[in-house]
Amino acid sequence: MSFYTSLTGLKNAQTDLGVISHNLANAETAGFKKSRTNFADIVAVSVLTDPSMTQGIGSRVASITQEFSLGPIEQTGNALDLAVNGDGLFTTKAPLSGRTQFTRAGSFGVDGAGYITNASGNRLQLFPVDTAGNITSTASTVDALIPATNGAGSDFAGVTVSDEGKVIASYADGSNTTIGVIALADFIAPNGLQQLGNSNWEATGISGAPIYGQPSTSQFGTLLSGAVERSNVDIAEELVGLITAQRYFQANAKAIDTATQVSQTIINLRT
Structure with missing residues (x-):
């Protein structure tokens, strides 16, 4: 024995x-x-x-x-390097399979089609907004897509992200357009999330359904632009x-x- x-x-x-x-x-x-x-x-x-x-x-x-x-926050200076100072995970969606995934790795960039994506090629998810930049619905999300030109025909010049998660595209004529607000997700039991690799997770029956919210509201942390969260x-x-x-x-x-x-x-x- x-x-x-x-x-x-x-x-x-x-x-x-x-x-x-x-x-x-x-x-x-x-x-x-x-x-x-x-x-x-x-x-x-x-x-x-x-x-x-x-x-x-x-x-x-x-x-x-x-x-x-929370892991250490490292300043990078890149506008699309994002870190959540508190609770919440970035929501992304795989363009081919449509699978919704969650991550704390906030190194994003813009691909050739204008979508904001992470290193895995997944598209960042935003809450839709109206012309005034106000959220119209938190029940659904949309892909973060930056138009190549604005309504006046001016070319895209740059992008910034506010502490509240507003993704603001700037154009050559000096105008700004809010294309959406970053959707953060939280879970009742985050330990139940399924690891997928590449710092991505997927919801399971153990973790429960995601609870979505805007940065700096309710239990969700503040968004830091120009920084990434390192390993804890x-x-x-x-x-x-x-x-x-x-x-x-x-x-x-x-x-x-x-x-x-x-x-x-x-x-x-x-x-």
């Missing part, structure tokens, strides 16, 4: 090492959120088991949870965790070695 008990510990230590290694590998990934391994004990009992004689039979991985704490991985903390996981692995390996020696001693006694 001791062999299998220690074996569960070895497997758990291996999982923990894998999670910590993944965190360290993404210490410089913008918008990355670190994960933590949670363990639980395994106990086999029945209605006839004496509680005072109960012996555990190992441990298991209970969950691998993500920590959505603390390298020193992860290295300490790495040492702990290594000792955890070594201790279980030693327990197996001890059980082997005890078994060998018993066999030698019988022979």
